[in-house]
Every structure is written in structure tokens, then in C-alpha cells.
Amino acid sequence: MNDKPSPLRETDEAARRLARTLLRSARHAAMAVVDPASGFPSVSRVLVGTDIDGAPVILVSTLSAHTRALANDNRASLLAGEPGKGDPLAHPRLSVQCLAKPVARDTDLHQRLRERFLARHPKSKLYIDFADFQFFRLEPQSASLNGGFGRAYVLSGDDLLILSPENEYIAVNGKLIVRHLLAASPSLPATLTQNETALQKRNWAIYAMDAAGFDLKSADKLARYEFDAPLKSQGDIRLMITKIAGTVP
Amino acid sequence: MNDKPSPLRETDEAARRLARTLLRSARHAAMAVVDPASGFPSVSRVLVGTDIDGAPVILVSTLSAHTRALANDNRASLLAGEPGKGDPLAHPRLSVQCLAKPVARDTDLHQRLRERFLARHPKSKLYIDFADFQFFRLEPQSASLNGGFGRAYVLSGDDLLILSPENEYIAVNGKLIVRHLLAASPSLPATLTQNETALQKRNWAIYAMDAAGFDLKSADKLARYEFDAPLKSQGDIRLMITKIAGTVP
Numbered sequence: 001m002n003d004k005p006s007p008l009r010e011t012d013e014a015a016r017r018l019a020r021t022l023l024r025s026a027r028h029a030a031m032a033v034v035d036p037a038s039g040f041p042s043v044s045r046v047l048v049g050t051d052i053d054g055a056p057v058i059l060v061s062t063l064s065a066h067t068r069a070l071a072n073d074n075r076a077s078l079l080a081g082e083p084g085k086g087d088p089l090a091h092p093r094l095s096v097q098c099l100a101k102p103v104a105r106d107t108d109l110h111q112r113l114r115e116r117f118l119a120r121h122p123k124s125k126l127y128i129d130f131a132d133f134q135f136f137r138l139e140p141q142s143a144s145l146n147g148g149f150g151r152a153y154v155l156s157g158d159d160l161l162i163l164s165p166e167n168e169y170i171a172v173n174g175k176l177i178v179r180h181l182l183a184a185s186p187s188l189p190a191t192l193t194q195n196e197t198a199l200q201k202r203n204w205a206i207y208a209m210d211a212a213g214f215d216l217k218s219a220d221k222l223a224r225y226e227f228d229a230p231l232k233s234q235g236d237i238r239l240m241i242t243k244i245a246g247t248v249p
Numbered sequence: 250m251n252d253k254p255s256p257l258r259e260t261d262e263a264a265r266r267l268a269r270t271l272l273r274s275a276r277h278a279a280m281a282v283v284d285p286a287s288g289f290p291s292v293s294r295v296l297v298g299t300d301i302d303g304a305p306v307i308l309v310s311t312l313s314a315h316t317r318a319l320a321n322d323n324r325a326s327l328l329a330g331e332p333g334k335g336d337p338l339a340h341p342r343l344s345v346q347c348l349a350k351p352v353a354r355d356t357d358l359h360q361r362l363r364e365r366f367l368a369r370h371p372k373s374k375l376y377i378d379f380a381d382f383q384f385f386r387l388e389p390q391s392a393s394l395n396g397g398f399g400r401a402y403v404l405s406g407d408d409l410l411i412l413s414p415e416n417e418y419i420a421v422n423g424k425l426i427v428r429h430l431l432a433a434s435p436s437l438p439a440t441l442t443q444n445e446t447a448l449q450k451r452n453w454a455i456y457a458m459d460a461a462g463f464d465l466k467s468a469d470k471l472a473r474y475e476f477d478a479p480l481k482s483q484g485d486i487r488l489m490i491t492k493i494a495g496t497v498p
Binding site: 007027028030031032033034035038039040041042043044045047061063064065075076077078079082083085086087088089093095097123141144146220 | 256276277279280281282283284287288289290291292293294296310312313314324325326327328331332334335336337338342344346372390393395469
């Protein structure tokens, strides 16, 4: 037994949903690695995307210090969730411990990550194909969510992943599914983002989907809509489509 | 000789000034430490202040994971500089490698840090005196500045410190000096912040000074005005006062 007062709360579905939303709607994150020469931790800013299973993805120059550090020790930590107005510590943020896996070019995985990253960060087109730029999948091992003062939660790596047998199907067919949904329900992006504080009047668009939800953007803002539960079968996908068609004009 | 193209530029005074300004005007930073149990780097958000010599200062709970990590290995890394609109990587940011030194209570140093931290973060009054909260001075060892794409610079720890024999004098008399300056030149805060993009109409106030410049705030925005060179003598202090009185109405 530990007699110290624990600042941790029991991790519930609301905490998991907040953590996933923070990670999946991040444009950028602070990434920490261990510097091989000095042993110091080293933190820098990276653009982030996600793979179809929710794993964070970074695109980095092989000339950069953080990439050299990852080649030596692939343990990394990401901080996602930007503070808005008022006290920076009152805003939720997520720290994720990950193992960084380099992604070889000329693979299906590279092609998928490239397409998803470009949809999220169109300006990366300028350098995404440079010979010295490389993708890493950052596979979550554990995480801690700070939802604001006194609201701390511990999560597992799997809490942040989308464990669905339909991941590959949706990776291939997600664009078609979204196009179909929008044809039937043109107001879908506006409906999905109606809880975005003070951002309701923006021109939101769905730029990607996966088995757990939709990724939306409006100018340089990103948002995330999470389904009630991940789609785990063709039946789940059909139900989601039917539900949206029945409730969204 | 290294035949690889170096992404580093020669560190000049403009780079040092940008680095100091980023660090000294930060409200919060991402701080990375090494987790003692797993060896993983771990990054989280902290409020930051500065000591009179420019060293970053944090106030953290001894119950938090980062504080336990620092007790085991006091090597830390701070990322300062928030992205604004547009591409997050086009905005300058600074990574600083530091050694974290705990600050004992009931010392002059603790009293000084407490006063400076409260001036920057008034809401910390709610917990600054809690028994389980502790200050650390983060003493800079080295740093890297990324001023935007292709603009990378290496800095020394001393580049970020204010090495002046007048530090202690200004720590004691800074408030009086500022009061004197404002009585003679009421528009001083507005003049010092006239280059703050799109923030010119805010109600800026000087809340602290040190031998290298003034700290300014307006609601939850911070700004930094750096002197041309640090004040290193009583003569320098008098010259600064005379210059402001002669140029600012």
C-alpha cells in the first residue's frame, strides 16, 4: 500500500476519448528523444500525422539531431494538445511514450503514410519526397493525460490505437465512403464540428477517415470526430453510413 | 572535413537575441526529462519564469512524474516558442539543455524566485506555497535555435544567461527603477511593444526587469524587450534611464 495521496484518477472512457482526440487532432507536437552524445533529453517541434491505426507519424529530415538520436535509441515521447487562452495548465494535454519505427520507401506503408500526411499537411508537398526526409511510425507504449489541474490519468499504448480488422479496408475505401456520405449529407462536416468552441462558423471539411472517426480541417485548424465505438466489421460501416444518412441533412 | 551539407548557420547576435527573447517571454514550455523506471524520455508542459540572470525557472509538484525524474537525473530539455498561424515549423523555437537545481525554501533565492514567478503568473498564488511545490532553476548548458526552415543555430549556455555584476542590485532595485521610468515616461510600455505584431493596441505593462531588458504583459500575453547590451555597471543603468527619459514621452 502507498499512503501518499495519489494525483491519479481512474481511467474511464471519457479520459480515453479526450486523449485520442488530442492526439488525432494535433497538427504538431513536442517530441523528446535522448541525445546519443550527451545522454540529455532533447525536445523539439515536429509536425504529426496518424497512420490508419491511430499511431502518430512524423516526417523528419535525416540531417536533424532528433532523427540521428532516434537511429541510436528509438524511445521517444510526444506532447500533444495546445493551450488556448488563460492558464496554460488548465488546458488538456497528452504525453505519449512511443517506439519510433522508420518506414522504408517503396512500400505500401510509405505510400499510405505519404497520402495521409499530405492530406493533413498539404505544404509538406515541398519536401515530402526529398531523399533525406523519412517517415517514422511512433508506436504508443504508454501515455499520461493531464486534463487540467488535478485531473491526471494513465493510459496504455493500446488505449490510443485503433484495433479493428477493417483498418485496411477503410485505408483503401475511406475516400469513397466519405464522398458517398457527403453526397447524401452535405452538412455533415458542420454537424460533426458543432461542438468546436467558437469555431462553428468555419468552413470545415473531412480530409480523412479511419475506423474510429473522421479528421476535419478548416484553414490551419484541425478537429477530430470520434465514433461512439470503432467500426469493427462491414456491418458496423454500413450502420454508421445509415445512421448519418438518417440524422444529418 | 565533413562533406555533408550542414543545416547550421553561424550564430550571430541576431540569433542570440531571438533565442533570448523566445526564452524570456515564454509563459510555458515543453520540458523533457528521462524517466528513471523505463529510461524513456518524457515530455510534459510546465509554466516557466526566469531568475534575475535569465536562467529558466519552473514550479512543479513533488508528486509529479517529472519532478521524481529530475530527482534521479537532473538533465532536462525545454522547448520554448509557440507557433502562431500558418505552418507550425515556420515559427521560431528554442530547445535548451539544462541542469535542474532544486531551490531550498527559506532562502533569499527562493524569496526572489517566488516574487518573480508571481509577477509573471499571478494565478500561481493558489499553490505556490503548498508544501509539495518546489522551484527548480534550469541552468542552460547548450541550446539550439530553429528560426524557421533552414535557419538552425547552436548556442552555448552562456549565450542565454545575463552575466552582469549588477544582477543583484537590479534584483533589489528593479521595481523602483521601473516606477521611476514610468513616472517620467508613461508611454514606455507602449513604445517598447510597438513591434509586437497585431498586438499594438493591447494594454501592456512592465512587470519585471533585469540587466538585459524588461518583461511585459498584457492579459495572458507576455513580451520581452531586450536592451542593446546588458547593463554591466551603475553607469550603464544611469545611461539607460537617461536614454529612455530623452526619447520616450
